[in-house]
Amino acid sequence: xxxxxxxxxxxxAHRAGLLGCRSCGRVWPQDRQTCDRCGADLVPPDxxxxxxxxxxxxAGLIMYVPANLFPMMRTQxxxxxxxxxxxxxxxxxxxLMHYGNYDIAIIVFVASVVVPVAKFLAIAWLAMVAGxxxxxxxxxxRLKIYEVVEFIGRWSMIxxxxxxxxxxxVQLGFVASIHPGPAAVSFALSVAFTxxxxxxFDPRLIxxxxxxxxxxxxxxxx
Amino acid sequence: xxxxxxxxxASPVRKTAAxxxxxxxxxxxxxxxxxxxxxxxxxxxxxxxxxxxxxVEFADATxxxxxxxxxxxxxxxxxxxxxxSFTSDLxxxxxxxxxxxxxxxxxxxxxxxWIVRPQVTAQGVTRLDTVLTGxxxxxxxxxxxxxxxxxxxxxxxxxxxxxxTPGTQVTLSxxxxxxxxxxxxxxxxGVQVGRMENLRLADTEDQVIADAFIEAPHDKRLTTSTVFWxxxxxxxxxxxxxxxxxxxxxxxxxxxxxxxxxxxxGGRPVEPGHVYVLQPxxxxxxxxxxxxxxxxxxxxxxxxxxxxxxxAKGADVQFQxxxxxxxxxxxxxxxxxxxxxxxxxxxxxSPARLGLGAExxxxxxxxxxxxxxxxxxxxxxxxxxxxxxSLKVELVEIPDAEPASIDLDAExxxxxxxxxxxxxxxxxxAQGFMxxxxxLPFEEVLRSATDMMNSITAIAxxxxxxxxxxxxxxxxxxxxxxxxxxxxxxRDLRDNGTAENIARLVNExxxxxxxxxxxxxDAPAMVEQIDAAAAAVEEFNFxxxxxxxxxxxxxxxxxxxxxxxxxxxxxxxxxxEAASGLLNDLRDGDAAGSLNDAxxxxxxxxxQVAQSVQRLPQLIQRLEATAARADGVLxxxxxxxxxxxxxxxxLRELRRATAAFGSLARLIERNPRAxxxxx
Numbered sequence: 001x002x003x004x005x006x007x008x009x010x011x012x013a014h015r016a017g018l019l020g021c022r023s024c025g026r027v028w029p030q031d032r033q034t035c036d037r038c039g040a041d042l043v044p045p046d047x048x049x050x051x052x053x054x055x056x057x058x059a060g061l062i063m064y065v066p067a068n069l070f071p072m073m074r075t076q077x078x079x080x081x082x083x084x085x086x087x088x089x090x091x092x093x094x095x096l097m098h099y100g101n102y103d104i105a106i107i108v109f110v111a112s113v114v115v116p117v118a119k120f121l122a123i124a125w126l127a128m129v130a131g132x133x134x135x136x137x138x139x140x141x142r143l144k145i146y147e148v149v150e151f152i153g154r155w156s157m158i159x160x161x162x163x164x165x166x167x168x169x170v171q172l173g174f175v176a177s178i179h180p181g182p183a184a185v186s187f188a189l190s191v192a193f194t195x196x197x198x199x200x201f202d203p204r205l206i207x208x209x210x211x212x213x214x215x216x217x218x219x220x221x222x
Numbered sequence: 223x224x225x226x227x228x229x230x231x232a233s234p235v236r237k238t239a240a241x242x243x244x245x246x247x248x249x250x251x252x253x254x255x256x257x258x259x260x261x262x263x264x265x266x267x268x269x270x271x272x273x274x275x276x277x278v279e280f281a282d283a284t285x286x287x288x289x290x291x292x293x294x295x296x297x298x299x300x301x302x303x304x305x306x307s308f309t310s311d312l313x314x315x316x317x318x319x320x321x322x323x324x325x326x327x328x329x330x331x332x333x334x335x336w337i338v339r340p341q342v343t344a345q346g347v348t349r350l351d352t353v354l355t356g357x358x359x360x361x362x363x364x365x366x367x368x369x370x371x372x373x374x375x376x377x378x379x380x381x382x383x384x385x386x387t388p389g390t391q392v393t394l395s396x397x398x399x400x401x402x403x404x405x406x407x408x409x410x411x412g413v414q415v416g417r418m419e420n421l422r423l424a425d426t427e428d429q430v431i432a433d434a435f436i437e438a439p440h441d442k443r444l445t446t447s448t449v450f451w452x453x454x455x456x457x458x459x460x461x462x463x464x465x466x467x468x469x470x471x472x473x474x475x476x477x478x479x480x481x482x483x484x485x486x487x488g489g490r491p492v493e494p495g496h497v498y499v500l501q502p503x504x505x506x507x508x509x510x511x512x513x514x515x516x517x518x519x520x521x522x523x524x525x526x527x528x529x530x531x532x533x534a535k536g537a538d539v540q541f542q543x544x545x546x547x548x549x550x551x552x553x554x555x556x557x558x559x560x561x562x563x564x565x566x567x568x569x570x571x572s573p574a575r576l577g578l579g580a581e582x583x584x585x586x587x588x589x590x591x592x593x594x595x596x597x598x599x600x601x602x603x604x605x606x607x608x609x610x611x612s613l614k615v616e617l618v619e620i621p622d623a624e625p626a627s628i629d630l631d632a633e634x635x636x637x638x639x640x641x642x643x644x645x646x647x648x649x650x651x652a653q654g655f656m657x658x659x660x661x662l663p664f665e666e667v668l669r670s671a672t673d674m675m676n677s678i679t680a681i682a683x684x685x686x687x688x689x690x691x692x693x694x695x696x697x698x699x700x701x702x703x704x705x706x707x708x709x710x711x712x713r714d715l716r717d718n719g720t721a722e723n724i725a726r727l728v729n730e731x732x733x734x735x736x737x738x739x740x741x742x743x744d745a746p747a748m749v750e751q752i753d754a755a756a757a758a759v760e761e762f763n764f765x766x767x768x769x770x771x772x773x774x775x776x777x778x779x780x781x782x783x784x785x786x787x788x789x790x791x792x793x794x795x796x797x798x799e800a801a802s803g804l805l806n807d808l809r810d811g812d813a814a815g816s817l818n819d820a821x822x823x824x825x826x827x828x829x830q831v832a833q834s835v836q837r838l839p840q841l842i843q844r845l846e847a848t849a850a851r852a853d854g855v856l857x858x859x860x861x862x863x864x865x866x867x868x869x870x871x872x873l874r875e876l877r878r879a880t881a882a883f884g885s886l887a888r889l890i891e892r893n894p895r896a897x898x899x900x901x
Binding site for chain 2: 051052055056058059062063065066182186189193
């Protein structure tokens with residue numbers, strides 16, 4: 001994005017008095033209300049917009065708690081005569097490891113625990129540092145993390161997909177059946193909320209905290 | 223990227239930011255708030271619905287797994303076992319069950335719990351599903367909430383009747399519980415309407431008590447006049463009508479069962495817990511009048527000094543010869559310490575049977591008996607039955623009885639005064655009965671019968687009987703011999719030829735001829751008799767009953783055996799002997815002068831003989847015809863009958879007699895003179 005070496009300050013749209021469209025990327029003068037090209041509202045980057053991020057993030061975190069406490073999947077064998085087993089995500093991982101399926105256990109663990117937790121941490125960190133003064137390298141790191149979070153968000157649904165597919169496939173009636181547990185819904189909501197949270201994050205804020213050699217640093221704070 | 227205007231945020235930007243901030247705060251934060259509320263709500267629900275923990279004690283925890291074993295109520299899971307532990311003395315296990323909130327309030331002190339496992343019983347295999355699923359704990363409680371409780375003692379096995387099943391529980395008391403097991407069916411006309419349970423020994427009496435639960439709506443068939451009987455196993459009875467073999471359902475063979483029926487109407491509806499006496503079999507039950515009578519019987523006791531051997535429970539109590547009750551108990555009692563040992567017989571008397579009406583109560587019956595006792599009514603033991611081998615109790619009026627009254631204060635039952643029964647020989651009567659049977663003169667009777675049969679046989683086969691025709695023949699033979707003698711005599715006479723002998727001979731011959739003539743004169747009469755008899759035989763309607771024919775034959779036989787018939791040859795013989803003597807005299811004396819006269823007379827006599835003899839063939843023919851006809855008729859009577867045999871024998875004799883007559887007649891006919899003169 002910025003091409004020069006360190007002495008040249010990076011010119012952001014904000015500093016140029018322009019306002020970028022979040023949908024199509026076109027910049028407009030700051031007094032424009034809507035993007036003429038794509039019709040989207042033009043919203044100036046603002047730390048107040050981080051409230052959205054935090055709100056979705058909080059909702060996602062709240063839903064993540066039951067997603068881990070409630071059973072993910074209810075397996076019934078012989079119409080429940082031989083017993084039905086219910087397992088939360090972590091119980092499932094432990095069970096898989098108990099049976100020696102370490103690879104699958106790792107996949108499930110990574111997809112269902114590591115990634116969501118990392119996402120929560122990443123978004124929280126991004127939201128906290130957004131708009132704060134940063135070096136260009138720091139800004140680049142934040143942007144990469146943001147992109148990774150955006151990319152990986154949809155893959156967090158892998159556990160929900162597994163449950164959904166198994167529930168649909170393993171309906172052998174009397175012999176065995178698998179039903180999604182309450183955790184599946186919670187987990188799906190949690191993932192959805194974190195995705196919304198990541199989407200709500202305005203990456204333009206990353207650049208708001210860049211150091212200004214020539215101008216005053218007070219400009220970053222609103 | 224164009225030239226740089228003064229880089230200063232414009233006011234619209236600020237406005238926009240402010241607007242966004244105002245809008246954002248209020249709206250977007252609703253999402254996590256709602257999420258939090260929902261999650262907390264779910265968590266609260268989960269916590270609140272966690273239910274209550276109850277503890278149930280069991281002897282063991284077979285198949286109970288914490289976290290898996292369910293508590294079911296009407297086959298719906300309402301709880302789960304949380305943990306299993308021991309009681310402090312390790313004798314039992316305590317199962318902690320978390321019960322769903324909505325049913326927990328109903329689990330009160332009346333609730334019962336048991337572990338359901340697969341069971342193989344006489345009634346079949348039950349709960350086979352628990353083989354796959356593993357055991358579960360079943361609980362049962364009703365909708366009435368009484369005292370809440372959270373510690374229970376589990377049952378060892380499933381109760382047969384659920385607490386709130388509609389129906390009536392009655393109590394059956396029985397002598398012993400042979401063949402009846404827990405869960406045995408209660409049948410009404412072969413349909414199972416209930417179950418037996420709680421088989422137990424009575425605390426006080428020497429009885430077995432069982433509860434019978436009759437399900438609604440069948441329980442309304444129970445009245446106070448219902449009788450119960452045991453249908454367990456099978457029964458084999460040998461009676462006058464043959465062997466009777468009764469088998470009920472296989473289930474009742476294996477685990478027994480009881481049946482009931484209400485034999486008479488008019489009973490009152492029963493209260494739960496009504497006590498019935500279980501009768502050993504249906505016949506007894508149907509004969510049990512106390513059970514079949516409506517109303518409570520009057521229980522009264524009598525004291526007896528005598529031996530009561532032979533008096534059994536259930537023996538009749540008779541009043542005026544009618545059965546009014548039965549003996550329900552026999553016991554030994556002591557009047558006072560050290561006093562006489564007496565026997566107390568408890569009688570149950572049906573007030574209705576005493577003629578006091580269907581609504582009579584035991585008090586009415588007691589009042590009636592009090593009055594009767596004042597008038598001399600007494601109880602006594604008497605022999606009963608055809609052979610006197612059992613005893614009954616009689617209520618009889620003893621005219622000169624000492625005044626007495628019913629002892630109303632006696633416990634447990636009033637005591638009716640009694641008199642000694644006439645039972646001295648009773649204890650020996652069973653033996654006496656056998657002795658009487660033994661003394662019956664079976665052998666003598668048989669001997670007499672044998673003798674009689676022997677006599678009949680002997681008479682039938684005696685020589686005398688058989689000799690009758692023989693005697694006739696002998697007689698004829700003698701006659702023939704006599705005739706030969708006459709011939710010899712005549713030859714001698716001719717050889718000697720002396721006149722005086724001839725004269726005497728002629729005189730005597732004349733006399734002899736006269737005698738012969740007389741005898742010959744008898745012959746026609748006899749012949750006429752035979753003739754008449756033959757005619758009677760001829761006229762006789764043979765198609766009539768056999769008795770008449772038999773009578774005719776008897777007549778014939780009598781005739782043949784009559785003196786006339788017998789005397790004919792004998793007269794002839796006598797005459798010829800006399801003639802022979804006469805000729806001997808003639809041989810000596812001079813009778814030539816009278817010879818001719820004598821010969822004339824002899825000739826006349828001979829002619830008469832010949833004349834009479836000429837009628838013999840006719841007689842013989844008729845006899846033969848009669849015999850032939852009789853033969854024919856008798857043949858129609860069949861070969862085997864005694865009458866026929868007799869008749870045939872008779873005819874054979876008759877024919878033989880006829881033949882003898884025939885030969886006699888032929889001899890006389892051939893040479894009538896030779897009859898006299900020997901030529």
